[in-house]
Amino acid sequence: MNITRRASLIALTVTALAVPLLPGLALAEQEPGGRAVAPTDLAQTPPAGPGTLSIGGQRASVKDYPFMIGGLREGGPRPQGQTCTGSVIAPRKILSAAHCADAAGAKSFLYGLDDLNAGGGFRTKVLEYKKHPKYVNFDQGYDVAVVTVADDIPVPGGAYAKVATSADTGLHAPGKTGLGLGYGKKDHNDNTRNVELHKFELPIVEGSNCNGVGAGFREATMICSGYPDGRITILQGDSGGPLTVDGKVVGVASWSRSDFRWYSVYGRLNNDMGDWVKLQLEGGEEPPPGDIKLALSPDSGSARPGGFLQTKVTVTGGGQTTLTATGAPAGTSVFFSPATVSSGGTSTAFVWTGFNTPAGSYPLKITGTSNGKTGSAEFVLTVTR
Secondary structure, three states, rough: OOOOOOOOOOOEEEEEEOOOOOOOOOOOOOOOEEEEEEEEEEOOOOOOOOOOOOEEEEEEEOOOOOEEEEEEOOOOOOHHHEEEEEEEEEEEEEEEEHHHHHHHOOOEEEEEEEOOOOOOOEEEEEEEEEEEEOOOOOHHOOOOEEEEEEEOOOOOOHHOOOOOOOOOOOOOOOEEEEEEEOOOOOOOOOOOOOEEEEEEEEEEHHHHHHHHHHHHHHOOOEEEEEOOOOOOOOOOOOOEEEEEOOOOOEEEEEEEEOOOOOOOEEEOOHHHHHHHHHHHOOOOOOOOOOEEEEEOOOOOEEEEEOEEEEEEEEEEEEEEEOEEEEEOOOOOEEEOOOOOOOOEEEEEOOOOOOOOOOOEEEEEEEEEEEOEEEEEEEEEEEEEO
């Protein structure tokens, strides 16, 4: 059964205004007038009018998606205070969006219901909302969090969501189709007050489609999906909900344009973001002795042909680590200063683009090697004309 939803560029939690009502939730202006917003319950409802489109969602059941869970907050304007969506990834761990932590009010999660208005279900309080350490704001990337709750969530047979990591290359490739899930709004004004679980298919498209809004699209940490007119899209309350491809959660619902008649942007997980989620489940932040972890700051950048840019590489673990780079387009060179770094040290990677390098985005793989161990991180080079 198709249920209508409307589109708007807001982080997918349910918010009241398309302005920075959440601490740290800055909304960047788009030329000629769009704004990026997170789809929480705080996002402003765009004016309805003739020609508005539906998202094409369908009812879904927790029996088919036993890892799905609804995020609530005291004082939220939606039924039951529904504000975000999450995926259960361990008995007391939930995957969601980092920006979901920013709305005011005590937070909890409600499990086991296809409709949060049905009564019953299993409710548990939030003990900790751990954001990715590189998260600043939803439109800056790294919009992912692991939530710890007070009680074991009764997921039948331990059928927790499987989270993609950097080992799952290609899951976010344009041409793939992702399945989105969420408890969010089904119409712009929330007239139906619907908090049913819904599912919707979104095509993954080239990241360039999601540029021009807010701080812009970041290939290294985001997935661009959906349609330019928002005929199928995420809405307020869907924030943190999963985008699954081939049975794995490859993204968490992050933001859209403030009218929601646009694409849906998800935080990408088949990279160091997913690796970080995995570390939270394993109970550690640092790599095991002898293993190598690389961190890049920034992890993306743009330059014209014949130009250059740089990024700082921080190495953790291993001994003396030698740095190399692969994936650069023809005519583009990468070198490191210094080329060998000890654990805890840093190097600067300089990227020089060739004069004939075609415009486009190029993922560069930076690898550290020490005593037979390796670690890597991705830097996305965008060449502009």
